Amino acid sequence: MPKNANRYSKPRNTPPGPPSPRSQPKPPSSSSSSPRSQPKPPSSSSSSPLSLQKKKDRDFFEGIEMIQHVRLCELWRADLAPPTDLERLEYDFIKACPCDQCLPKLERLDEFEKEIQTKLELVNAYRARINDKEDLCLSICTSAQWSKDIFWFLNKKLKKLSEKLGVPCPPVRSNSANLLENVDKTIVKMLQEVGLLGNSSTGEYDENDDDILRKLETGRWYYRNTAAKVESYLCLENIQNLEKDWKDQKIDQTLKLVKQIECVEKLPVKKLQIEVEVLISQIFPVEFHKMREEKARDLIFKTSYSCIKKRNEFWQGRWLRGDSHALLKATLRSLLEEVGLFEKQWNTVFAPVFENQD
Incomplete structure (x- = not known):
């Protein structure tokens, strides 16, 4: 798991157990x-x-x-x-008794033990299912932020390169920037409204980390369980291939960055927002x-x-x-x-x- 794999944390609801020994009558000593x-039971005389x-x-x-x-x-x-x-x-x-009168009743009780254990497993699975969906909401939220951050990371690299080369920098596409920003803010707001997130956090995105391949690996981690996994992985693979082509001198750095930004713009972030809306309808109110x-x-x-x-x-x-x-x-x-x-x-x-x- 990459460093800072999730920028948010949430309290975990621990399923309650049975009453404590203090709140129950002590079990009779038995056997x-x-x-x-x-x-055989002990004789009172001995x-x-x-x-x-x-x-x-x-x-x-x-x-x-x-x-x-x-x-x-x-x-x-x-x-x-x-x-x-x-x-x-x-x-x-x-x-306790093998007679024809008692045995069927004892067998029914034996069956009931298995049945009630199965029902407890169902309740535990229900809680695990809710926890998994809450975690997925947080993972999707982080995916949206990562998408926005990688967009600006590549645009800043392109701007620095243009200044270094003394050539005009291609303008940032405002439609793409606004979409990424709005989706991120919308998802954060939805999760805050249902109590899954506290105050908004800017996360721990490291702008000094210049390793694009490491950033792509982080992106794959965030997107891995989302409904947008297939489409997003294709975009990230294209970004990685462009990086390889540049290192192999098949493409110049400016064109590489322009095309990588275009790949980021194709990330299915709107699909992330829709998925969060569906999850919220399934698991909230908590x-x-x-x-x-x-x-x-x-x-x-x-x-x-x-x-x-x-x-x-x-x-x-x-x-x-x-x-x-x-x-x-x-x-x-x-x-x-x-x-x-x-x-x-x-x-x-x-x-x-x-x-x-x-």
Whole structure:
């Protein structure tokens, strides 16, 4: 990436995560598994209470792990320790019971975990898509300024050369100069109005840099992701070829500069302005898109937290009361209700937005 590849910067909206451990009830210390494949709960006669500090340490690490599970929507598998033990073992809620009555419900919950993870990916992709379009707006803005700057750079070189040779300098074409200036100002103004740019900046264009090939490489960088890439690259290639012809003594320097200026005048800067207008219509106002994204993320994280909390409560109940099928049935019923509520709200409010992205 060339030096000063973008003259503007903008604040990045960081997607919010799930609630912090302070704002949530601490997850119950838990653990267990199916009667066949999971460790048996400790017997009350053989276990002794943990020291207060050890219990705090265990609860702290389990709380951190729970937050991580919420962020990743990992609902059913966890490393947990029973209330009277520090040893952490892996417990898989999906394997809690293999009976014909429970297994279909557990399989549905296993499917839901994959579904909610996919929905979180859609929300993340939505935010990335908005960020990419904001970045493209800034890149287009810089492309417009570069086009204006290279026009004046070549005209100044032509003027100096004419003065050195003692010949009249061809006049600057006012129509081209005005077009480049107006497009640059218009794009800056549009981005300022939607809050993507602050005060106008003159950038960091180095007028003392006399290396035209390096300037052309910078121009290619700015234009690389724009809708005007193909046309602009052709113009820049023609400028580069003229530079080569001059070095090979196939063309004199005055004619070279005149023709290079003509190539700059053909840069599709008006196309840059149109592209910015389209992008702005797609991604602004920013607050509207941010609000939709935050609400979708909030629904996903709250549902994940609720499922994980009920999962841990189930293991805690099994540790305290033993292998209770009634407890599992009640937990499954509650979890499937949670799934139903999530799907209803998602399909009504969020699916049309996040599942139909361009």
